Amino acid sequence: MRKKIKKITVVFAVVFFSLVAVLTYFSDTIDRMLLPQVKTCEAVLSDLKGNTRIYNKYLIPKSVITVDGDTGTVYYAQRITDSGDEAYVYQLQVSIIGSDELYYEVSNSNGDMFTTSLQLIYSTSKNISDGDRVYIVEEEFDEE
Amino acid sequence: MKKTKSVFKYIILILLTAVFLFPIIYMLANSFMQSGEIEKTLNFSEETFKSVNLIPDMFSAEQYYEVFFRRAEYLLKFWNSVIITLPTVILQVVFSSLAAFAFAKLKFPFRDKLFFIYIVLLILPLQVTLVPNYIVMDNLKILNTFLSVILPGTFSAFGICLLRQSIKYISYSSIEAARIDGASYLRIFTRIIIPQIKGGLVTLTLLTFIDSWSAVEQPMIYFTDKGMYPLSITLSDIADSDYGIIFACGVMFLIPPLLIYLYGENDIRSPFTTSDKL
Structure with missing residues (x-):
């Protein structure tokens, strides 16, 4: 009986430590696979008429925004490190001024700072919410 | 009368066992709760226990998923704990x-x-030697x-x-017999002494393992890089950690000492006597 307990203990120890070692070694890969993958774009300082010499009016693609009356919600990704592709998601409220087939013209709302440098999320592989961690995927364009 | 005494003795023993096992059962139960449910019952920031719940409303492996797959x-x-403890x-x-x-x-x-002098060293509390050790480590350039x-x-x-x-x-006669046969002191140590102090070795292994595995003060003082901190510090840092994850980490932290105890349980019973097999 004692010998059996010893044998089971050794087997369990080997399995436990091997499992933890494998999970640690592949932790970055596993974490990246499980994170929502998002694609981002930047806003353009302009209005729908094409005026660029303006203040606090931005054009953003329609896929970026969730509209609710005269306001909308956008999500942007802020990279955790400058060179890494991992980021935290933050929510931002904007006021909608107008729209055409492709774009919404928006401005700052409730004191939120909207700038052209924000990485606006237009596509995500999973549902995201404020404060989530995500992985930014670079858009691949055909050379043609 | 004898039977009543025996029943009374067992009741006391069961109660004592329950008291000592409560923290482990509480940790296990909480590790299978969802983070929202744990936050409902615990509030470390206000230092209050709202309630003690040992049965999860909904059985969940969320905390283990976070520890093993999401929070490297x-x-x-x-x-880090293994690197410190094993050597x-x-x-x-x-x-x-x-x-x-x-x-x-x-x-x-x-x-x-x-x-x-060794006995005097044994009496010194750990905290007394922390600062002198820090100075020695600093001079040896091995801090952090x-x-x-x-x-x-x-x-x-x-x-x-x-x-x-x-x-x-261990009797002198066996050592002297080995010396007469031409055995060196190292050979006597490995062939005669070691096999006979198996219980003591296993006891020392377990006690040293637990002492080193749960070290908090030394890493906090000697390490400036928080990335080198062992798991024991994270478990004691309840103010900055996620409660649910702490319970799951606690279970993971408990496994290695438990395995060592189970492995050496038979030998640990008699640290001052010779091994049963001899």
Whole structure:
């Protein structure tokens, strides 16, 4: 009986430590696979008429925004490190001024700072919410 | 009358067991709760227990999923604990057994006076030696390395005292017989002494493992890089950690000492006597 307990203990120890070692070694890969993958774009300082010499009016693609009356919600990704592709998601409220087939013209709302440098999320592989961690995927364009 | 006494004795024992097992059962139960449910019952920031719940409303492996798949920092801290503990245990057992053999069976000048100094070291609390050790580590330029925690843990007065008592039980006649047969002291140590102090070695291994595995003060003082902190510090840092994850980490943290105990359970029962097999 004692010998059996010893044998089971050794087997369990080997399995436990091997499992933890494998999970640690592949932790970055596993974490990246499980994170929502998002694609981002930047806003353009302009209005729908094409005026660029303006203040606090931005054009953003329609896929970026969730509209609710005269306001909308956008999500942007802020990279955790400058060179890494991992980021935290933050929510931002904007006021909608107008729209055409492709774009919404928006401005700052409730004191939120909207700038052209924000990485606006237009596509995500999973549902995201404020404060989530995500992985930014670079858009691949055909050379043609 | 005898039966009533026996029942009363068992009731007391069961109650005592329940009291000692409560923290482990509580940790296990909470590790299978969802984070929202744990936050409902605990509030460490206000230092209040809202309620004690040992049965999860909804059984969930969310905390384990977070620890093993999403939060690599806890796995890395687990390995930091292993890196600190494993060499400390191995080296301490080796050095303590050699020193204990010398103090118990070899004859050399000032032997008993030196052993008295070891006993004095045993009485010193850990906190007393932290600052002198820090200065030594600083001079050796090994601060903020794992060696700064491993080295002081390697030499233990307690280990030497424990093993010296075990070795004292071994008769001089077997050692003298081996000497007559031409065996060196190293051969006597490995072939005669070690097999007979198995219980003491396993006891020392387990106690050193638990001591080193749960070290908090030394890494906090000797390490400036928080990435080198062992899991024991994270478990005690309840203010900055996620409650649910702490419980799951606690279960992971509990497994290695438990495995060592189960492995050496038979030998640990008799640290001052010879092994049952002999």
